[in-house]
Amino acid sequence: MRLGMFFREALRSIRANAAISVAATVTALIAVFILGAFIPSFMYVRSAVDAQTAKVDVDVYISDTASVVQVNKLTAKLDGLKATGIVSDFTYVSKNDALAQMRERLRDPSVLDELPTNPLPAKFNVQPAQPENANAVVAAVTNDPALDPVEGIVYPQTTADRLLTAAKFVQWGGFALIGILLVAAILLIGNTIRLSIYARRREIEVMRLVGATNSFIRWPFMIEGVICGLAGAVVAVAMLWGIKLGVVDAWASSADTALTKTGSTTTISFPALTLLLVVAGAVLGAVGSGITLRRFLRI
Amino acid sequence: MARIEEQAPAFTLVEAAQQEHADDLVVSPPVVSEKRRRGDIFRPGPGPMVDFKGVIKEYDGQHRGLNGVSVSIGTGEFVFLVGPSGSGKSTFIRLCIRELRPTSGSVSIGGRDLGELRKSKVPYLRRAIGCVFQDFRLLSDRTAIENVAYALQVTGHNKQEVRRRVPEMLSLVGLDGKGDRLPREMSGGEQQRVSIARALVNHPRLLIADEPTGNLDPETSMGIMDLLLRINRTGTTVLVATHDMHTVDRMQMRVIRLDEGRIVRDAEGGYNEDPGDTGEIV
Numbered sequence: 001m002r003l004g005m006f007f008r009e010a011l012r013s014i015r016a017n018a019a020i021s022v023a024a025t026v027t028a029l030i031a032v033f034i035l036g037a038f039i040p041s042f043m044y045v046r047s048a049v050d051a052q053t054a055k056v057d058v059d060v061y062i063s064d065t066a067s068v069v070q071v072n073k074l075t076a077k078l079d080g081l082k083a084t085g086i087v088s089d090f091t092y093v094s095k096n097d098a099l100a101q102m103r104e105r106l107r108d109p110s111v112l113d114e115l116p117t118n119p120l121p122a123k124f125n126v127q128p129a130q131p132e133n134a135n136a137v138v139a140a141v142t143n144d145p146a147l148d149p150v151e152g153i154v155y156p157q158t159t160a161d162r163l164l165t166a167a168k169f170v171q172w173g174g175f176a177l178i179g180i181l182l183v184a185a186i187l188l189i190g191n192t193i194r195l196s197i198y199a200r201r202r203e204i205e206v207m208r209l210v211g212a213t214n215s216f217i218r219w220p221f222m223i224e225g226v227i228c229g230l231a232g233a234v235v236a237v238a239m240l241w242g243i244k245l246g247v248v249d250a251w252a253s254s255a256d257t258a259l260t261k262t263g264s265t266t267t268i269s270f271p272a273l274t275l276l277l278v279v280a281g282a283v284l285g286a287v288g289s290g291i292t293l294r295r296f297l298r299i
Numbered sequence: 300m301a302r303i304e305e306q307a308p309a310f311t312l313v314e315a316a317q318q319e320h321a322d323d324l325v326v327s328p329p330v331v332s333e334k335r336r337r338g339d340i341f342r343p344g345p346g347p348m349v350d351f352k353g354v355i356k357e358y359d360g361q362h363r364g365l366n367g368v369s370v371s372i373g374t375g376e377f378v379f380l381v382g383p384s385g386s387g388k389s390t391f392i393r394l395c396i397r398e399l400r401p402t403s404g405s406v407s408i409g410g411r412d413l414g415e416l417r418k419s420k421v422p423y424l425r426r427a428i429g430c431v432f433q434d435f436r437l438l439s440d441r442t443a444i445e446n447v448a449y450a451l452q453v454t455g456h457n458k459q460e461v462r463r464r465v466p467e468m469l470s471l472v473g474l475d476g477k478g479d480r481l482p483r484e485m486s487g488g489e490q491q492r493v494s495i496a497r498a499l500v501n502h503p504r505l506l507i508a509d510e511p512t513g514n515l516d517p518e519t520s521m522g523i524m525d526l527l528l529r530i531n532r533t534g535t536t537v538l539v540a541t542h543d544m545h546t547v548d549r550m551q552m553r554v555i556r557l558d559e560g561r562i563v564r565d566a567e568g569g570y571n572e573d574p575g576d577t578g579e580i581v
Contacts, residue, residue: 002455005452012440016440202436202438203438205436206436206437206438206449207449207453208422208425209396209425209430209436210425210426210449210450210453210454210497210501211422211423211424211425211426211427211450211453211454211501212422212453212454213419213422214419214422216453216455
């Protein structure tokens with residue numbers, strides 16, 4: 001009964017102050033649209049960085065002269081690292097496998113046919129569980145007698161460090177940006193709702209006169225804010241859908257896109273994004289009007 | 300639900316309204332001992348309805364709205380608060396409904412010291428006090444029925460109660476059949492009756508009227524004052540701030556006169572000190 005009344009009051013207010021309601025809706029639309037464009041982009045960049053970071057492998061080359069016992073000891077060492085969770089997995093790449101890989105990578109593999117013997121050492125390809133663990137792996141196998149004296153241990157230390165820094169930057173920068181966007185949106189919607197409250201201050205005065213509690217006064221305004229926020233979010237989602245179909249999907253399906261080729265980038269799915277944005281719109285409206293009302297409800 | 304039935308004044312009030320000569324229908328004295336309503340903040344038991352003790356109200360630290368006012372209005376009284384503009388009448392009223400707080404001194408309503416009243420309880424104080432203003436303060440986009448119903452909805456009454464009590468109230472104030480009109484389709488007197496119905500629909504024990512006849516012609520004013528008197532006869536304490544000399548003279552009730560924030564007279568009778576004198580304000 002009360003909820004019904006709050007809804008009727010909110011709708012009455014929206015009708016009575018149509019221009020202001022439209023302004024609030026457009027404000028919500030813009031805020032949600034920016035959020036909706038930013039969140040998938042942010043997640044895309046982050047997953048691209050993550051995908052690169054995950055590729056920080058440590059290659060442990062094995063000397064051609066290493067004995068079977070020495071190789072077994074090294075294998076046992078790596079098994080130990082795997083057991084403690086430092087290493088997620090490691091694979092043995094034999095001399096022949098290494099040559100086959102090389103053959104694949106070369107534009108003209110026939111040059112390898114000229115080789116009298118296979119010069120490539122065998123290796124363990126070690127994938128640290130966390131990119132940060134690469135150093136631990138290196139420390140564990142350094143000076144192992146089975147190591148190839150020339151190649152030793154190879155891993156892209158600087159690349160790993162840079163990628164880690166970039167990943168952290170993208171993550172915290174993204175969170176900060178989303179936070180700033182949300183605060184700006186709340187203030188904007190609050191400001192617009194303030195106009196509506198100002199238009200209805202007479203009504204608030206009467207409500208207080210007849211003994212309405214602050215929460216009772218607040219509800220219709222909050223619902224009004226939620227309705228405007230939802231309406232803005234729905235339009236924003238429709239616009240984003242159009243952009244996704246028209247621009248993003250076309251771009252993603254073009255074969256030359258470097259990042260999509262890696263195959264490991266992911267971003268938020270559209271239904272999930274829709275849900276998130278609709279909820280964000282509603283919350284923005286409610287919080288915006290709630291905060292603004294506080295000033296009007298001081299007795 | 301049941302608490303409605305406990306509120307005797309609703310029915311006695313209607314009965315009183317149905318009597319052409321309500322004078323011989325002096326209903327029971329104030330029902331202070333009745334079971335307390337939910338959210339009723341007044342303390343039970345006898346005692347003054349309005350009690351000001353040494354109240355000083357300063358605005359901006361200099362100008363004084365009230366300058367040391369001590370006065371007590373008993374439960375069930377009908378009191379006029381008179382005085383020229385700026386004498387402190389509005390300050391007095393705003394202190395009663397806790398729109399203002401005294402700079403020093405204390406204000407008690409229904410035995411409750413408003414200085415100790417928590418902010419969250421202020422709405423309950425306002426429900427226990429009906430307020431009527433010179434400018435009616437009706438919602439212009441709502442009909443008479445909706446305006447009165449609003450006060451009930453705000454205090455959380457259900458549809459059935461609203462449907463039952465609103466026509467009852469409108470009939471009480473003499474607006475039978477006019478419930479569907481918007482404020483702009485009504486005369487000033489009719490609008491003021493709507494605002495009185497709204498003030499009464501929650502069965503306040505104190506009705507405060509700030510210049511209720513300020514915008515009305517003398518004849519209409521008389522009708523409004525008679526209505527307030529009838530309401531008073533049902534046990535509701537009525538406080539009327541006015542500078543309508545003729546009305547005050549005609550009614551011969553207790554008159555509290557303010558001048559420059561002080562009480563300069565508190566006695567039964569007319570507007571001026573000498574009951575026979577209808578001349579200028581002294």
